[in-house]
Amino acid sequence: MKKNRLGKTGLMVSELGFGGIPIMQLEANDAAEMVRYCFDRGVNFFDTANMYIDSEGKIGQALEGVRDQVVIATKTLERSKEKAAEHIANSLKQLRTDYIDLFQFHNLSEESELETVLAPGGAMEAATEAKANGQIRHIGFSAHNKDTALKVVQTGLFETVQFPFNFVETQALEALHPAAMEKNMGIIAMKPLGGGMLERADLCFKFLQQHPHVIPIPGVSNKEEFDQIMAMYETPQPLTDQDQQDMENLREQLGDSFCRRCGYCLPCPQGVMIREAQMFPAIMNRLAPRQAMVFMKDVIATVDECIECGECEEKCPYNLPIVEMLRRHVEGFRELEASLG
Template sequence: MEYRKLGKSELKVSAIGFGGIPIQKTNKEQVKELLIRCEEKGVNFIDTARGYTVSEEYIGYALEGRREKWIIATKSMARDKDSMIKDVEKSLENLRTDYIDLYQLHNVKTDEDYYKVLSEDGAYNALLEMKGKGKIGHIGITSHSLDILNIAVETGKFETIMYPYNLVENQGEKLFNRAKELNIGVIAMKPMAGGALTDGKLALKYILQNNNVTTAIPGMATLEEIEENTKVGENLDILTEDEKNKIVEISKELGTEFCRRCGYCGPCPEGIDIPGILILKAYKERYGLQEWAEQRYYSIKNRAKDCVECGSCEKKCPYDLPIRKMLKEVRKCFNE
């Protein structure tokens, strides 16, 4: 496994990290098994969040007795100082540790958010305080907004940034260059474009060819995914001509108007699971799973036809997707 230095820190993290989102669907014994296998394959970096329901707790259980083998990152959406202090304490409790290596401000989305977290009684000062007490080691920021991170990297306040990066979303490359110049660690989220990319090996290889990226954090909820993903970090040879052509093809096919399944658009007042519905169209049209997708679609209670076009989801989508229009296309696709 290749290891890369995380910004100015002394930490050397595996090029393939462990993304803590999908383990929410498993149980703590399974997570223990997954993390033991990850250790054997050289993975030493884990990223979770207060917002990922049971993820921190499962990880805490799974790492009991083996904490020192891991570099743990988590994050919180708290925006004010008091809430952030409570969240750090909660993360420490969930993760069963007295020290978190990297704590991040999670999904700082708007200018308002950004100035709030950096204000006198904002979340950033809570993290500084916790760092002073030795409860966290480093401070990072995550966002889907290039504008926010372009500002954040210049402040000298953050040791890492996390931003989406994959073969169909490479708009962050200039930002990553700048981060590298400033010796700021770069964590690539959404390596599989939220499930839109199915060739995991190619997707990860593409990301890690970029030396400005410190680590990519695919979610891994099965042993097979661990085998497949860690192989990439073990042998980072350059992209072949065939692979490059394939990347061009995939980019053309997906375009930019596709759901990354981040879930930020919810909750829909009509109870529609927006990413869940949108992906079924992709399964039906792109992956040839027509019958399977139709069965799944018609078994869902609240579907595209139930959208009342209130538009609240679109205001929250970090990719500015025209969700209402996309749901109309879903209706057409399923003859509804």
């Protein structure tokens, strides 16, 4: 598989990466087999996170014997030096390695979080110390809010940016990607399939191939799914006029039901985790039922505090019926709980 340079990290990574969420639903040996299958087909960039339950451990098991041939990226949601240092140590253990190629601050979507990370005693201190002693080689971040992401890029302190990018979520093209490219940052596309909400994989990857500066990291849990995507990289096809029309039709269809996780609806005065709750359909598509319940339990609990004031809907740039959507997510979660006893 063709390899591209991941910005100023200098890392040469496969033009198609591997996202570590869906393997959470697989048994350990099946997950290891899936990861190695992708490696054998040419993928050398594997992205995971401390919060992805057992994903790090499964990737570590699969790649232990080929560590020098792969690039491993992981993330932490911690913002303090002490907790981030604990996560780094835990990630190294789970990944069965003595260094992490790319360590990312997970979901830096609020400016206050960036300030905390960079302040004295913040998580950046843990990362820079780990980098100095060789436990981390490069530092990046992920985000869902384009305005905050742009501010993070402009600090010049990070080597990569991971942000949603697909033919529906294209806002990164406006300013984020140009700013990152100007600073020679590597650009990683999370949610290349819209978090499982976009079923036309052919359109998704034809679109992404028009942007070779971006490394997509689709999450796959079976060989057939990976083979379908891989075929599009082995024999790239240009976007046709019909493809363009199909994408536009899908954008229109999803317009009033697709949360882009931009965060403009926040903060909720009642503390509802709106952005995270809107992930419920995607999580249901990507995880086994019991794992989905564990993953979403605390988030859905905050939705119970919603008083339907409508403030979030007033701020949503896409005019989504957020209150109704949240209500459906709660109902879906309660049904899931009931089905699992």
